[in-house]
Amino acid sequence: MRIRGEIAYEDEGEGEYEEMVGAQKYSLVAEFPLSRKLVVVGYALTSKKIKSFLQPKLEGLARSNGILFVAIDQSRPLSDQGPFDIVLHKLLGKEWRCVLEDYRQTHPEVKVLDPPDAIQHVHNRQSMLQDVADLNMSDAYGKVYVPRQLVIKKDPSSIPDAVTKAGLILPLVAKPLVAKSHELSLAYDQYSLQNLEPPLVLQEFINHGGVLFKVYVVGEAIKVVRRFSLPDVSKCELSQNAGVFRFPRVSCAAASADDADLDPCIAELPPRPLLERLARELRRRLGLHLFNLDMIREHGTRDHYYVIDINYFPGYGKMPEYEHIFTDFLLNLVKGK
Numbered sequence: 001m002r003i004r005g006e007i008a009y010e011d012e013g014e015g016e017y018e019e020m021v022g023a024q025k026y027s028l029v030a031e032f033p034l035s036r037k038l039v040v041v042g043y044a045l046t047s048k049k050i051k052s053f054l055q056p057k058l059e060g061l062a063r064s065n066g067i068l069f070v071a072i073d074q075s076r077p078l079s080d081q082g083p084f085d086i087v088l089h090k091l092l093g094k095e096w097r098c099v100l101e102d103y104r105q106t107h108p109e110v111k112v113l114d115p116p117d118a119i120q121h122v123h124n125r126q127s128m129l130q131d132v133a134d135l136n137m138s139d140a141y142g143k144v145y146v147p148r149q150l151v152i153k154k155d156p157s158s159i160p161d162a163v164t165k166a167g168l169i170l171p172l173v174a175k176p177l178v179a180k181s182h183e184l185s186l187a188y189d190q191y192s193l194q195n196l197e198p199p200l201v202l203q204e205f206i207n208h209g210g211v212l213f214k215v216y217v218v219g220e221a222i223k224v225v226r227r228f229s230l231p232d233v234s235k236c237e238l239s240q241n242a243g244v245f246r247f248p249r250v251s252c253a254a255a256s257a258d259d260a261d262l263d264p265c266i267a268e269l270p271p272r273p274l275l276e277r278l279a280r281e282l283r284r285r286l287g288l289h290l291f292n293l294d295m296i297r298e299h300g301t302r303d304h305y306y307v308i309d310i311n312y313f314p315g316y317g318k319m320p321e322y323e324h325i326f327t328d329f330l331l332n333l334v335k336g337k
Contacts, residue, residue: 037066039334042084044072044091052315058323065327078103085334087112090313092180111333114312118287122310123179125201126151131285132278132307141274142303147203151177152196159193163202171233173203174244179311182248186230189242196244206306207232208296209266211257215293216319217279219329223319224269226257232299270295270305278307288312289329 041062045053059069072081072089078099087110089100097116104112122128129146137144150166152159163172174185177199186205187193193202212229215222230247257267283289294309316322 039067039085039330040082041067041069041086041088041330042072042082043069044074044089046091049090052317055317058326061323061327062330065331067327067330079106084110086110086330089113113290114288119312122286122288122291122312125175125177125179128179128310129307131282135281137278139274141271142305144278144305144307146307147206149201149203152198152200152202153177154198156194156196156198159196160190163190163193168202168204171205171238173205175201175203177201183246185244185246187244188238192242192244203308205233206296207299209263209299211262211266213270213295215275215279215295216314216316217283217291218325219289219332221325221329222275222279223325224275225319226267228257229296270297
């Protein structure tokens with residue numbers, strides 16, 4: 001059965017495919033002592049993800065540690081391929097989820113990164129932040145909140161009244177309900193809210209000095225980088241502006257703030273113990289190994305943090321030293337099986 005996902009690989013024919021995998025294994029095994037176990041990672045990724053994630057440096061480092069990345073052929077049954085130690089995936093679609101769930105049932109010895117149901121949980125922004133809210137995290141290192149938010153599924157004309165009833169305070173950030181896009185909008189006034197396009201989530205905008213923290217999680221490892229974000233909105237600006245302003249992608253590689261000359265109060269990273277506890281709890285609650293958090297510090301405070309988004313299998317190619325971190329993660333994952 002061919003999987004009609006976002007990506008379609010060329011059908012090379014069974015003989016050619018098996019010869020290709022066999023040749024890869026042979027060339028790799030020849031470089032290492034036979035006593036070292038070969039770790040085979042089957043991957044099903046979009047072409048865009050392959051380009052950004054499977055960079056030559058990662059493949060080279062992985063190969064030197066006995067890890068082989070093999071493309072999953074979606075034109076063939078998954079159970080007929082491999083054998084794999086790990087399956088790494090980021091494809092959309094109900095059909096692909098069903099294939100993976102069946103595979104997990106029949107191949108419990110293979111680690112699937114990550115379970116499809118767990119991924120679906122963070123793809124929906126109505127449920128995405130619930131586990132963070134349920135943590136009610138507060139300790140000596142800080143407090144972690146989520147913004148107040150409202151889900152609008154239809155009828156944009158009802159949004160102004162719904163916002164009033166919910167008591168949300170302008171400006172509001174509008175995001176697609178399903179987290180397939182990083183696009184967002186900022187609504188300054190009540191009247192303009194009806195110009196938004198449901199289904200969506202409205203979040204109260206928190207002033208945060210124009211900087212957010214991307215907290216990358218790879219198993220038990222975490223890495224934090226700064227990114228420029230939306231600028232603060234003063235009461236004066238709020239009163240003088242109206243309308244909805246659209247931002248196709250706020251946080252991107254070009255918007256790195258790690259080397260910028262920032263106010264130390266804004267630039268200071270969240271405390272490491274706080275991040276470690278948060279990542280550990282969310283790994284357990286979400287059932288995910290690969291994700292990142294978009295986190296902000298409320299401007300004017302030292303220890304009030306908000307998680308505003310969670311992304312499954314984010315752009316690790318933008319994370320410093322991701323090749324070493326990911327290689328170690330895969331090796332430890334196999335050791336722990």
